Amino acid sequence: MEKMSGARSLMVALEKEGANIVFGLPGGANLPIYDELYKSNIRHILVRHEQSASHMADGFGRVSRRPGVCFATSGPGATNIVTGIATAQADSSPMIAVTGQVPTKMIGRDAFQESDIIGISNPIVKYAFQPMTVAEIPEVVKKAFYISSTGRPGPVLIDIPKDVQQNEAEVTFPSEVKIRGYHPWVDPDIREIERSIDMLLASERPVILAGGGVIISGAFAELQSIAEMLMIPVVTTFKGKGSFPENHPLSLGPIGMHGHAEANKIMVEADCVLACGSRFSDRSVGTFEEFEKNLKIIHMDVDPAEIGKNQTTHIAIVGDIKASLRIMVKMLIQKAIKREGDNPWLKRVNETREYFRQNLKLHSHPLGAAKVLRKLRETLPSQSIVTTEVGQHQMWASLFFDVIHPGTFFSSTGLGTMGWGFPAAIGAKAARPDVPVVDIAGEGSFNMTENSLAVSVLDDLPVIVFLLNNFSLGMVAQWQRTFYDRRMIGIDLKNCPDYVKLAESYGAQGIRAQSIDEIGKAVQTALKSNIATVIDIPIDPQEDVLPFVAPGTSLKDMILPS
């Protein structure tokens, strides 16, 4: 038992959970917390907008695979992080958001800067706490980290009224917590794994579909072993991009709306799929009914509610992906099961890949997306971490930027949050200062959180913004060209601002690169200089992202470049 204030107990509890950095912005209702932050060893990153704090915590969480922490004050501070919380929830990212709240006596009286963040955030958090006494705080923090980081990870909100931050009380810090309605550890059913192996071996055209769950659980080695032992081609979801090295002979890349042509083609032809940590989102599989036709689905997921949600499964294995795949690897070794690569299906897979490699028409512009992103790949060390914004550039990154080192590619795939990539890259840099971090960006998306340049510069978290600038909201423009008979509205961003000057005004480095050669040089300069750098690359506003599976259609209806 120790006597201390609520704010102090929060800080001690955070330190006990290993949190050494928080992203946030102070305000009236969380000043007691900041006063304790002043006295603690936790590093504070001052953001320019709370939304960025939540994205930074998200980026930090995805890369370090432990919850990133963000702070915001009550009212508008709290509502500003709602987008970040929703983004983390949609992509199962571990995050702890701590908001200040008006004093308990003022709650419900429409006080200044009061918002019902518990009510507002309910559908988009994994859980939310509102401790009403100081004594609750240590246990609440412990539970928050436990809930956020176990099972299917997600954001947890802790909303602390100002008087609860200020009051003093005797507190104890539990070393363990139990929550009777929460059972994140489920042992995968061994018999079902055995049946899966039989089903995969009995099938003629098996495919592995690797989702975000592989990255979250870090099951890269297990996935690769299984693919190699059974010689099964691997496609991924967009969230699962980079769960399997994209230069591996069995890799086909992401499926989906803007998936690789060969991945979509092979997915449609498959007769059995081992889906690992994928939720069969509409963007990945197209129409649900068409996808499951003539396909045997083995679904591994840590979240039982995902089983059968969008697709009918033949075998369901509930449990951590890494644990499930590890059991499968052991079984394959024990039974000495191996499949030869010399079979008609793999031949078909290789031919399909080769066909599209030879025949897929790429945009002819000298700064076509494929050329630009392949140059980035060529210049960037393979262990570098890459995030993306949301839009055309994101889908081009999916198509043309191969992830070599597993678990180094992150994007807002579920919610599709514009403005995510740059702050998330800063959070990633905080988690991994030893590797280069690049945000593959479009200017429309970058505009939304570009003021984080101040953070990247002042807090010594240098990231590279690789800006594919088409002077417009490119994805919307593409849809207006494709589905709205070229009635272009609300997409023209003009050439504003000048991103080189913008970067410079923040004390960052701005480089305009107007040829593939200049791009290579600019990336090298950025890598060497170790200061925040924006590389502004003027691309062709007319380039579409292709292939394209139109919404409401199936993967087999993929539109190819003509």
Next chain:
Amino acid sequence: MWSIISVLVENKPGVLFKVTNLFRSRNYNIDSISVGITENPEFSRMTITTSADEKQLSQIVKQLDKMIDTVEVKLLDEKKSIYRELVLMKIKILKPSDVMEITDLANAFKCNVHDVRRSSIVVEITATPDRINAFEDLVRGYGILEIARTGMCALERGVGNES
């Protein structure tokens, strides 16, 4: 076709909101809900009836189970459960003989009669939805002025495999 879901939850503020918000956000409908404290004051039991197809129902149960504040979620089998609803019905009285007739019907349905007045009578019926509907049909001719229903309340029969 309606189904009955019995949910044991943490008895604390906001849990009812979370459960109903889950139904709303995933576009499921609640036909009725009744909530009350259990033998252990730390828990409340919610009995929810919903009209959903089999696939939806399995999702509802899984999503409820996933909620951290739910301790146990059971889809009740009608044959293996006892389920009742309490309904208060205010019925119009036009002539003195109506009172006698309605009281007779009420007795036949084991209902309690309350608050007999010159122009209205209140009947309390606790029964399964089928019986409540049957009673409602019989008294509809007199004119039903107001109805209040509690929503279904249900328990599984027996303990463990006994049911």
